[in-house]
Amino acid sequence: MVTNTQVIFSKVPSTFPVSGEHITINKSQFDLEAPLAEGEFIVKTLVLSVDPYMRGRMRDASIKSYAPAFILGQPMDGHSVMQVIKSNSVKTKEGDYLYGMGKFEEYTKWNDKTASEQNLVVRNDPKSNGIPVSYYVGVLGMPGLTAHYGLYAIGNIKKGETIYISAASGAVGQLAGQISKAHGLRVVGSAGSAEKVAYLKEIGFDAAFNYKTDDTDAKLTELCPNGVDVYFENVGGKMLEIVLTHMNTFGRIIGCGMISQYNLAKPEKVGNLMNIVSKRLKFEGFIIFDHPEAESQFLKDVTQMILDKKIRYQETHTKGIENTPEALLDVLTGKNFGKQVVDVANV
Amino acid sequence: MVTNTQVIFSKVPSTFPVSGEHITINKSQFDLEAPLAEGEFIVKTLVLSVDPYMRGRMRDASIKSYAPAFILGQPMDGHSVMQVIKSNSVKTKEGDYLYGMGKFEEYTKWNDKTASEQNLVVRNDPKSNGIPVSYYVGVLGMPGLTAHYGLYAIGNIKKGETIYISAASGAVGQLAGQISKAHGLRVVGSAGSAEKVAYLKEIGFDAAFNYKTDDTDAKLTELCPNGVDVYFENVGGKMLEIVLTHMNTFGRIIGCGMISQYNLAKPEKVGNLMNIVSKRLKFEGFIIFDHPEAESQFLKDVTQMILDKKIRYQETHTKGIENTPEALLDVLTGKNFGKQVVDVANV
Ligand SMILES: NC(=O)c1ccc[n+]([C@@H]2O[C@H](COP(=O)([O-])OP(=O)(O)OC[C@H]3O[C@@H](n4cnc5c(N)ncnc54)[C@H](OP(=O)(O)O)[C@@H]3O)[C@@H](O)[C@H]2O)c1
Ligand SMILES: NC(=O)c1ccc[n+]([C@@H]2O[C@H](COP(=O)([O-])OP(=O)(O)OC[C@H]3O[C@@H](n4cnc5c(N)ncnc54)[C@H](OP(=O)(O)O)[C@@H]3O)[C@@H](O)[C@H]2O)c1
Numbered sequence: 001m002v003t004n005t006q007v008i009f010s011k012v013p014s015t016f017p018v019s020g021e022h023i024t025i026n027k028s029q030f031d032l033e034a035p036l037a038e039g040e041f042i043v044k045t046l047v048l049s050v051d052p053y054m055r056g057r058m059r060d061a062s063i064k065s066y067a068p069a070f071i072l073g074q075p076m077d078g079h080s081v082m083q084v085i086k087s088n089s090v091k092t093k094e095g096d097y098l099y100g101m102g103k104f105e106e107y108t109k110w111n112d113k114t115a116s117e118q119n120l121v122v123r124n125d126p127k128s129n130g131i132p133v134s135y136y137v138g139v140l141g142m143p144g145l146t147a148h149y150g151l152y153a154i155g156n157i158k159k160g161e162t163i164y165i166s167a168a169s170g171a172v173g174q175l176a177g178q179i180s181k182a183h184g185l186r187v188v189g190s191a192g193s194a195e196k197v198a199y200l201k202e203i204g205f206d207a208a209f210n211y212k213t214d215d216t217d218a219k220l221t222e223l224c225p226n227g228v229d230v231y232f233e234n235v236g237g238k239m240l241e242i243v244l245t246h247m248n249t250f251g252r253i254i255g256c257g258m259i260s261q262y263n264l265a266k267p268e269k270v271g272n273l274m275n276i277v278s279k280r281l282k283f284e285g286f287i288i289f290d291h292p293e294a295e296s297q298f299l300k301d302v303t304q305m306i307l308d309k310k311i312r313y314q315e316t317h318t319k320g321i322e323n324t325p326e327a328l329l330d331v332l333t334g335k336n337f338g339k340q341v342v343d344v345a346n347v
Numbered sequence: 348m349v350t351n352t353q354v355i356f357s358k359v360p361s362t363f364p365v366s367g368e369h370i371t372i373n374k375s376q377f378d379l380e381a382p383l384a385e386g387e388f389i390v391k392t393l394v395l396s397v398d399p400y401m402r403g404r405m406r407d408a409s410i411k412s413y414a415p416a417f418i419l420g421q422p423m424d425g426h427s428v429m430q431v432i433k434s435n436s437v438k439t440k441e442g443d444y445l446y447g448m449g450k451f452e453e454y455t456k457w458n459d460k461t462a463s464e465q466n467l468v469v470r471n472d473p474k475s476n477g478i479p480v481s482y483y484v485g486v487l488g489m490p491g492l493t494a495h496y497g498l499y500a501i502g503n504i505k506k507g508e509t510i511y512i513s514a515a516s517g518a519v520g521q522l523a524g525q526i527s528k529a530h531g532l533r534v535v536g537s538a539g540s541a542e543k544v545a546y547l548k549e550i551g552f553d554a555a556f557n558y559k560t561d562d563t564d565a566k567l568t569e570l571c572p573n574g575v576d577v578y579f580e581n582v583g584g585k586m587l588e589i590v591l592t593h594m595n596t597f598g599r600i601i602g603c604g605m606i607s608q609y610n611l612a613k614p615e616k617v618g619n620l621m622n623i624v625s626k627r628l629k630f631e632g633f634i635i636f637d638h639p640e641a642e643s644q645f646l647k648d649v650t651q652m653i654l655d656k657k658i659r660y661q662e663t664h665t666k667g668i669e670n671t672p673e674a675l676l677d678v679l680t681g682k683n684f685g686k687q688v689v690d691v692a693n694v
Contacts, residue, residue, distance in 0.1 A: 056625075066596075066625050083366035236621065249413075254622045273583065275604045277632035278403070278413050284631075285624035 007104035009070035012060055016263045016332060019325035022058060023076070023159040030107045036088035039112040045102055045321070045344040047317035050328040051139035051154045054078060066287045076324075079137045081123070083345075091115070099123040099136055106321060106344060112330035117294070133308060136341035139313040143171035148234075148298040150254040151179055153291070154284050155230045157296040158189045159184030162224050164243060167234035168208065169196035169314065171339035175228050175302070176232050177205050178311050185230075188223045189241060190216065192241075192334045198253060199337075203312050211239065220246045230254065230334060233283075236261045237268040247279055255285030263332055291307040301346070314338025351377035354451035354671045356417035359363070359407055361417045363679060364612045366672035369405060370423070377454045381436035381546035386459040390692040391427035392449055392668070396484035398518070398676040401425060402609040422450040423671075426484045428470070429690075439469060444481055446470040453668060453691060466639070468475065478653060480694050486660040487649060490518035493635045494579075495645040497601040498526055500638070501631050502577045506531030507573050514581035514606060515555065516543035516661065518686035522649070523579050524552050525658050532577075535570045537586075539681045544641060546684075550659045558586065567593045577601065580630075583608045584615040591619040594626055600633030610679055661685025 003305075013022040032042065046120040053067060054076065061069040070076050080102030084092045089112050092098065100120035102108065110120065126133045131140070138144060151157050154304075163180045165173045168189025180187045181204045191199045200208035216239065220228065227248035228229040233240060234274045236258025247253070261267040276283055305311045316336045318327040319342045330336045353373045360369040379389065400414060401423065408416040417423050425460055427449030431439045436459050439445065447467035449455065457467065473480045478487070485491060497519075498504050504691065510527045512520045515536025527534045528551045536547045537558040537657035554570040556563075563586065574595035580587060583605025594600070608614040652658045663683045664676040668691045677683045 062549045066627075233624075240620070241616075256623050257624060257626075261621055267618060267621060269588075269618040270620050271616040272610055273587070273615060273617050274605050274614060275632075276630060277580075277604060278634070280413075280600075280634055281638065282629065282631040283623060284629040285622075285627045287625070287627055289626065 001031055002007070002030045002107065002190050004028050004105055005241060005250070005321050006105045007321060009058060009072055009074065011072070011077050013058055013215040014166055015265055017055070017285065017325070017329060019329060023325035023328065025322045025325070032086065032107070036086065036109075037111070039089045040109060041087035041089045041092050041111070041115075042085050042107060042109050043098060043102070043106050044085050045105065045345055046081045046097070046320070047134045048080040048102060048104060048323060048324070048342045049078055049141060050331055050340050050342060051078065051143065051329055052257060052259050052262060054328060055332055061302060067289065069232050070330060074165060077101050078104065079142045080122075081136050082108070095124065095203055096122050097124050097133070099141070104321070104324060117280040124268045125303070129302070129307065133345070134261075134317065134339075134341045135306070135313065136176055137341055138171055138315060139175050139272060139306065139311065140281075140299060142288060143339060144236050144302055145291075145295055147172045147176035147179060148302065149181075149288060149291055149294045150232060150256050150286065151176055153294065154286050155252050155254045157183055157185055158229055160338055161229035161232040162186040162188065162231060164228045164246070165232040166211070166243075167191065168200055168205065170234065170270055170336070172256060173232065173234060174200070174203065174314060174338060178305075181205070182305070182310065186224075188220075190219070196337060199314060216242050217245070229252075232256060233258070233296065234261055237250050237270065241270045241272050242308050246274040247275060247298070248278045248282055251279060253281060255283055259332070288292070317338045317341045320344070348376045348378055349454065351452055351454045352668050353422045353453075354420055354668060355420065356405060356423050358419070360405055362612055364672075364676060366400070366676060369671035370675070372669050372672070379433065379454070379550060381458075384458070386436045387457050388434035388436045388447060388455060388462075389432050389441050389453055389454060390449070390459075391432050393430055393444070393453065393694055394484055395404040395427040395451060395668070395689045396423065396425055396479045396488060396490075397671060397678055397687050397689060398490065399606050399609060399678055401602060401675060402679055412633060414636065424448050424465070425451065426489045428480050428483050429455070429467075434677060438672055443469050444471050444480070446488065452673060453666070454552065472650070476650070478650070481662055481664065481686075481688045481690070482653070482660065484688055485518055485662060486653065486658065487646060488533050489601060489635060490686060491522050492638075492642055492645050493621045494519045494523035494526060495649065496635060496638055496641045496665055497579060497603050497633065498523055500528075501633050502579065502599050502601045504530055504532055504577055507677065508576035509533040509535065509573055510577040510579060511567065511571060511575045511593070512536040512579040513558070513586050513590075514538065515547055515552065516685060517581065517683070520581060520609075521661060521685060522524065522549065522658070523546070523650075525550060528552070529652070529657065533571075535567075537566070538682060540591065543684060546661060553583070564592070565587050574598075579603060580605070581689060582606055584617065588617045588619050594628055596626045597687070598626060598628050600628060600630040602630055606679070641680050665685045665689045667691070
């Protein structure tokens with residue numbers, strides 16, 4: 001028997017979730033020695049990802065949305081890298097790394113059917129290519145795919161254009177900026193601290209500003225003198241309202257997320273929408289879960305960029321699964337700097 | 348010498364324009380007998396179109412937008428059918444009907460260069476096909492093309508889907524509904540009077556309601572039980588905010604216009620925008636002036652539908668060019684029923 005620490009969804013929050021109230025830690029026992037039926041295997045979680053969209057899953061299960069509600073009293077789940085420690089399945093062998101929607105607990109018993117439902121795939125590349133395992137839930141995981149897909153499939157980015165990225169230092173934003181730069185765009189970003197802004201300039205953004213201390217409207221006028229052709233929308237609300245007035249004709253707004261709204265009891269309304277018509281804008285939302293077909297090209301492209309040292313990727317590591325609630329809250333309040341991950345076990 | 352009555356843009360309005368103040372009538376003299384230089388010709392205006400977008404042109408010329416500002420002190424212009432009454436041009440002959448951006452005056456002298464800048468084209472079809480000349484500024488003119496292009500190129504309408512159309516009895520809306528119906532969609536519309544709603548049902552809308560007396564949210568729930576796949580957005584503001592909550596995943600919003608906002612000193616803000624992301628909506632604006640290439644297919648399709656009596660088209664005729672200011676104001680306040688035209692001369 002080993003202790004299996006779990007992260008439990010325990011109450012629906014109405015604004016910001018509180019650790020110990022809406023998300024709690026449970027310690028249960030896990031029998032590593034119990035015999036496995038055919039097709040069963042046990043994993044230990046190596047690293048897990050906390051992401052903004054999880055706030056949307058912390059809702060009453062009767063409300064439908066793109067990602068299923070977390071189940072009250074049950075472990076949360078999310079993108080993780082796990083390692084198989086015991087297997088009676090022909091699909092996985094001891095030592096394999098798996099990527100997919102893992103449970104937020106130290107040990108999980110899967111079988112081939114449940115594993116395939118959660119899209120667990122063997123991903124042993126980090127064993128040999130020197131890329132950190134945590135990258136596989138970040139720049140090479142769901143957020144990375146989001147940046148890549150958003151830019152190409154939705155944003156239709158073109159060399160010479162100007163892109164503006166909000167929440168630019170985050171898991172999605174920092175990669176979106178670096179891909180855009182590699183593609184030949186002028187890249188402008190905003191983030192919520194001086195440290196984040198300095199980092200954006202270091203990794204090649206043409207310009208960056210702190211939207212908390214600077215005037216966004218004035219900064220966009222100054223830093224996007226030819227207007228904004230593509231807006232990578234991560235924030236929503238007042239930010240969107242201002243950016244709309246800076247868009248160029250035939251501009252695209254990549255509707256990725258609106259994190260400024262997720263914890264508001266009453267979301268804000270947005271002005272300046274007539275710009276969508278008068279400037280012939282395309283404002284298109286997407287959810288990356290719909291596009292597994294885009295993953296292989298993305299992995300090829302971005303793995304190569306990483307190996308070629310053409311990309312840097314900032315992460316915040318929280319140690320210990322019991323600190324997952326705080327790690328998630330940090331993402332929702334902007335305390336994370338870069339991709340927020342939780343290191344659950346040593347690799 | 349004949350009297351040439353002209354409609355003059357005389358002052359920039361801040362809310363609704365007022366006839367006699369922001370738009371005035373001028374009577375000048377026109378010499379029909381003066382000799383014409385090579386390439387010159389004279390037209391008399393038969394019918395002219397007043398359209399919502401004209402409100403946007405009544406602005407300070409320093410503000411850039413998709414259509415040029417009207418020039419203070421000069422005749423307004425807009426889509427018209429004109430007849431050539433004298434010509435020294437090889438491109439037009441006496442008696443020809445022309446369609447394009449005519450001046451809001453009874454007589455105009457053009458030359459080949461200015462005529463081509465205003466996209467004047469010979470359109471003699473109504474001389475032989477029995478279709479009223481006024482249709483060529485409505486169902487077969489700019490508003491008709493807007494409906495056709497919006498549905499196909501932006502809305503990507505598909506058989507079996509539900510479309511909701513606001514300002515549905517208008518110049519654009521009534522055709523959009525009938526094309527959608529012919530294409531196999533469920534078609535729901537709203538308009539601002541009982542008479543307009545009754546008309547929508549007569550011409551084949553599956554359902555229609557009066558957004559002024561009915562609750563839009565409740566009506567959409569009732570009349571679009573499977574949600575809205577395509578929203579033909581003519582109105583903006585509160586209407587858009589409500590429709591967003593009725594959209595289906597992967598729905599399209601055809602960003603055609605936001606007439607409820609054109610006369611507000613301070614446009615409204617709109618809530619529920621997170622639906623664009625969570626439902627993967629595409630909200631795309633367009634301006635029909637960008638798409639002359641779409642005209643020939645449209646004319647072919649819709650002319651045939653009219654000749655086959657598959658389409659009905661409601662118009663409001665105002666007699667006399669001196670009543671143009673009121674006709675435009677009627678469109679902006681919803682007093683028009685169907686396409687608003689001004690009959691300037693007998694055909
Ligand atoms: N469509 C999809 O499939 C998909 C997939 C992944 C992510 N997303 C979306 O992409 C966006 C970024 O996600 P991510 O994973 O890259 O997160 P992240 O940027 O790494 O972390 C979230 C960041 O958002 C910023 N933020 C938090 N509250 C804010 C507020 N009230 N106003 C403005 N900024 C605020 C903070 O940075 P600052 O210090 O800069 O404020 C925070 O660090 C989110 O909207 C997320 O929902 C969408
Ligand atoms: N994108 C383009 O290239 C393009 C081209 C043509 C037209 N448009 C747009 O398409 C829309 C319809 O134009 P149209 O030519 O067909 O005009 P229309 O519908 O024939 O006339 C305007 C109608 O709008 C409605 N309306 C007026 N004020 C309103 C308000 N405050 N709230 C709600 N509805 C209001 C009225 O009908 P009710 O009685 O139903 O209220 C009025 O009859 C407009 O937004 C216009 O700007 C766009």
